[in-house]
Structure formats: C-alpha cells, structure tokens
Amino acid sequence: MTGPLVEIRKLSHSFGGHRALDEVSLHVEPGSYTVLLGPSGSGKTTLLSIIGGFVHPDEGSVFIRGNDFTRTPPAQRPTATVFQDYALFPHLSVGNNVGFGLRMRGVARAKRVGRSREALAMVGLADSYHKMPHQLSGGQRQRVALARSLVVEPAVLLLDEPLGALDLKLRRQMQDELKALQKRVGTAFIHVTHDQEEAMALADHCIVMNDGRIEDQGPPERVYSRPASRFSATFMGESTLLSGKVLDLGTDEIRIDTRVGLLSLAGAGEPGFDVSLAIRPEHITLVPEPGSVSLGEAAVTDVVFQGSFKRVSAVSAKDPGVAFIAKLRSSQPVAVGDTVTLYASPAEMVLLSR
Amino acid sequence: MMRLAGKLLVSAYALAIYGFIFLPVVVLVLFSFQATSFPIPPFTGPSLRWYETVLADTRLTSALFNSVLVALLSSALAVALGFLAAWGFARHHLPRSGLLRGLITLPLTVSYLIIGMGMLILFNAAGIPRSLVAAGIGHVVINLPLCFAIIYSQMGDHQVNIERAARDLGAPEWKVLFLVSVPVLWPAIFASFFLSMTFSWDEFVISFLLTRFDTTLPVEIWNLLRSGLNPRTNAIGSLVFGVSIVFALLLELAFLRRSRR
Numbered sequence: 149m150t151g152p153l154v155e156i157r158k159l160s161h162s163f164g165g166h167r168a169l170d171e172v173s174l175h176v177e178p179g180s181y182t183v184l185l186g187p188s189g190s191g192k193t194t195l196l197s198i199i200g201g202f203v204h205p206d207e208g209s210v211f212i213r214g215n216d217f218t219r220t221p222p223a224q225r226p227t228a229t230v231f232q233d234y235a236l237f238p239h240l241s242v243g244n245n246v247g248f249g250l251r252m253r254g255v256a257r258a259k260r261v262g263r264s265r266e267a268l269a270m271v272g273l274a275d276s277y278h279k280m281p282h283q284l285s286g287g288q289r290q291r292v293a294l295a296r297s298l299v300v301e302p303a304v305l306l307l308d309e310p311l312g313a314l315d316l317k318l319r320r321q322m323q324d325e326l327k328a329l330q331k332r333v334g335t336a337f338i339h340v341t342h343d344q345e346e347a348m349a350l351a352d353h354c355i356v357m358n359d360g361r362i363e364d365q366g367p368p369e370r371v372y373s374r375p376a377s378r379f380s381a382t383f384m385g386e387s388t389l390l391s392g393k394v395l396d397l398g399t400d401e402i403r404i405d406t407r408v409g410l411l412s413l414a415g416a417g418e419p420g421f422d423v424s425l426a427i428r429p430e431h432i433t434l435v436p437e438p439g440s441v442s443l444g445e446a447a448v449t450d451v452v453f454q455g456s457f458k459r460v461s462a463v464s465a466k467d468p469g470v471a472f473i474a475k476l477r478s479s480q481p482v483a484v485g486d487t488v489t490l491y492a493s494p495a496e497m498v499l500l501s502r
Numbered sequence: 503m504m505r506l507a508g509k510l511l512v513s514a515y516a517l518a519i520y521g522f523i524f525l526p527v528v529v530l531v532l533f534s535f536q537a538t539s540f541p542i543p544p545f546t547g548p549s550l551r552w553y554e555t556v557l558a559d560t561r562l563t564s565a566l567f568n569s570v571l572v573a574l575l576s577s578a579l580a581v582a583l584g585f586l587a588a589w590g591f592a593r594h595h596l597p598r599s600g601l602l603r604g605l606i607t608l609p610l611t612v613s614y615l616i617i618g619m620g621m622l623i624l625f626n627a628a629g630i631p632r633s634l635v636a637a638g639i640g641h642v643v644i645n646l647p648l649c650f651a652i653i654y655s656q657m658g659d660h661q662v663n664i665e666r667a668a669r670d671l672g673a674p675e676w677k678v679l680f681l682v683s684v685p686v687l688w689p690a691i692f693a694s695f696f697l698s699m700t701f702s703w704d705e706f707v708i709s710f711l712l713t714r715f716d717t718t719l720p721v722e723i724w725n726l727l728r729s730g731l732n733p734r735t736n737a738i739g740s741l742v743f744g745v746s747i748v749f750a751l752l753l754e755l756a757f758l759r760r761s762r763r
Contacts, residue, residue, distance in 0.1 A: 200670065201670075202666060202670075221669070222666070222669045222670045223669050223670070223671075223672045223673060223674065224672075227670075228670060228671070229666070229667070229670050231663045231666070231667060232663075233660065233663055235663035235664045235666065235667040236664075236667075237664060237667070237668070237682060237685075237686070238664070238686060239685040239686055239688070248668070248671050248673075249671035249672055252671055252672035252673045252677065253672055296667075296671070297670075297671075300671060300672070
C-alpha cells in the first residue's frame, strides 16, 4: 500500500459559535501509534469523533486507505472506537459483547465464538467469556472494550481517553499493555489524551493540539527536545519561557535581549523580532557548568520533593514576571526563600518564534 | 417511660393511617365472603357463594375479559409510543424540545373526565362509534405521557455511548434500538407497562363515556351498583383489587431488579 492510512485534509468544525477545529490536516501512517495530546477544549476529541464518523465536519475531508469517508456513518467505516467509559453492553455477556461486531457482519455463530475467544485471550481475559460486564474491574472492562473493537479488524483503532477512568498505577500498567498490543496486532492506533506522560510513553507520532489547531507534531522525543511553539514547550513537559527581542546577528549566532539579560545562541532570526527561549527544567542548574551562562539571581518560591529529584520554582530578581522551573538533584540543599543563581547552557535553549 | 409513650403514640398513629387507607378495602373483601344476601354486619360467612355467582355471570366475565384485553393492548401501544417519543427527545436535537416534552406530558395533569368528554365529542364528529377500541385509544392517551415520562427519565446520557458503540460495530439503526436501547431500558419499559396496565384496569370515566354494548369491568360494576349493594359487588370488587395487587407486585419486582443492579 502506498500513501498514508488516514489522511485528514483541512478539517474545520464549529459547535454553536465555538470553533472546535480550525483547518486541521494530518497523516496517519499504517501500523503507527498516533497520540493526539491537548488540554480539554483543544479539539482532539472532536477530531477523533470526526474520524470515527460520529460528527460530520463543516469543512474538510477524511480519507482512509485513499477513500473519502467524510460523511459515511460509523457502521460503514473501517474504524472502531474504544470509548472513555468503555460503553460495554451491560445486558450482554463479555463474550457476546466481543462478538457483537461479528454478529452485525453476519459471521456464523460458531466462527464468532471462536474469534471472540481468541480476541479475549489476546487481552488476557480468556476465562471471562461468560461473565457479565458488571462483574469485571475497570481495567478488565477496558480490555473487553479493546477486544470488542479489535475483533472486527478495523483499519484504524480510535481510543478516546481510554485510560482516563483508571487510577494512576493501573493507568501506567495498561499503558504498557496498550503499546505491546498495538505492536502485536499491527493496527494503527489513534489515541486521545490530555496526559503528556501517557503521550510520550505511547506515541510513535505525537500531535499536540490547542484551540482547534495543531501546535506541533512529530516523534515525541523531537517534540519534547525541540518544541515548535510556546504552547508545545509548556504542555508537553514543563519549560521556563524567557521572552525577548532579537538584537543582532553574528555568524551562525544571534543575540537576544531577554528580561534576565543578553543571551547569545545558535539560530536565525531578524533583528527586532519578538521571540521566546524555552528551557527544560532538567537543563537549569545552580552551579555553572562548561558552556552554561547565568540567568541571574532568583528567589525560590516552592520546592517539591519528588523522590529522585526536587522540583524547584523560582522568580527572577530582575523581573518578577519570569518564573523558572528547575529539576534539581534531591541532594541539593535548597529551600523556599533562598536566593540562588541559576545557570543554563544556550545549546539547550530552544528558540521559539510563536 | 417517655420513650415508651412515644413509641406507643407513633404506633397508634401508624395504625390509624394504615387503617384509614385499608379499612374500606378490608371491609369490602370481608363481606364478599358473606353467606347471606346483604353485605352488612353481622358477618355470616365465610362462603364462596357470591364468587360462584360472579363467575357464572357471563356479562361480568366477558367484561373482565374485555378489561384485560383493553389493558394489555392499550398498554403495549402506550409503551411503544412512549419509548419512541422518549428516544426521539433524548437522542435528537429538536426545535422547542422543552415545550414539546411539556405538551406530551400535559395529559397527566388533565382530568380523565375532560379527556373522555373531548374524545367523545371528537369521535362523534369523526363518526367513530363508541366501542372498546375507542376506550382503548382513550387509555393510550392517558398512559402514553406516563410511559414517556418514566422511560425518558431513565434514558440518560450514559447510554449514548453504548448506542454509539453498537453503531460503530456495524449495527443499523433498528438493531441499535432492539438489541441495545430496549434491553438496556428493560426495567423502565417493564415498569411503565405494568403501571399502564394498572391504570387501564381501574379506569372508569373514559371507558364509561367511550364504550356502549361491550364494556370494561369497572363500567359493568357501576351498572351493578345501580341496583344497590349486594355481596356480588363485593366479590367482583375483591377480584379487581386482587388483580391490581398482582400488577403492583410485578411493578415492584421490575424496580427491585433495577435497584439491585
């Protein structure tokens, strides 16, 4: 097969007066794990609903395997959805839940039972065939929902905040299972979440959404290390943002007048332009390291001990509008009210123009 | 001491209340077993004499059969229409939805006499004769709002995704309704059906106005009463009461099953 599995072209959609999606375009490759990451109201769920066929977009189109499915009802799409509340049929046994899609496709009973059992075995629930959904735990229901959607062999599996209703520990465990399952079945997954850790752990391709637009997309490592926008830098992991103006250009280097002082770094820009520098918390230190520069003095406002590190918030002495976030080694003595000097290497700073 | 007095007072009060509610029925049932010809003290029974008379009376037994038929068919129709209306309102955006829902439940607040008179006039004008069918339609009119209200109240948003899942898995709309929506709402459907049965079974005014030769049991009992009280009326009244109790129990069962879930 050539070309993308799913191609979204310039989707726009409004609910009432609110523009939920604004000219969104994207590709999903076969066999990939795509995560749509964004805060609530960013349009990620609307986008998923449009791919699943539950919402028909105002403008734009949805192509799956090269065919236009924009206005096809869900029943006739090669997609299957795992709902946030699992949406299992409460009056049917687990086995009949899983077999429902096959039943709708007219698969004979004996074959249906066999395939449902296989699907249940795949998610580790082989012995739950005759149970009712209310006898299962949240994590087990989640797996039944997965089996129910995968048994119909969709071209793409859509997951709407599938781990949102689980507690943290179970969520991390299911996260690993989801990834392993996806690799095993090879179906493309599109997964919606607001949890950036979940996104980083699962995604081959991460799409950061905000206000109905795509802010950034790419492999999660790239999105984390070189975010494309201020929003992406602060939503996918935390960042300290320094706003400033481009002063002048050197060879391969530009000087930027930030609110905590002049900084030079590699990059391109035009003099007079408003830009931001994003620094990840793990790149801010209390002692100068080779290549690092001073960010000035700052007053520590908060210290949270998180086991292997301390998360330290501080406010710049030069400009109280600048808030630093740093991850420091736990052994580092620092307390609220301390005045510290912060350092970071320009090589680790990301120049953002939007 | 005070606590004991309080307890006695509460018990006496409860006894008075339940006595007030149930004493007339108890008296009715008791004197249906009277051996002599008048349902007045002293009690001369017990005797099944009047039950035999009642069951041998073809007018009464055919009225009983009519009542059951009207109750079954009108309730089934009222539930079917009420379910579809509830589903329409819960799952689709309708203009003026609130107003329309209010209008559908409005007959609950209108007296049966007014509804019956209105239908009598309408049927007369339309040339539809007074009959069991007319009374049945009348019972649908009074029970549809009830069925709608009960089913609509249970048709929450949590079922929206269940129906979506069915569609997503390839179910056409009628299968979504019959394989998912109806089974999930079964307790509410069951409850509204038996409540409708109970109301139709007991209903007098509309049946009285809209039937002529073949009629329902309450109307036939009224005919009996016109010739004065006798234990026969007590016996048939007790039978009607017994059937109502059965409906009430079935209704309770439907709700109990629901709350256990």
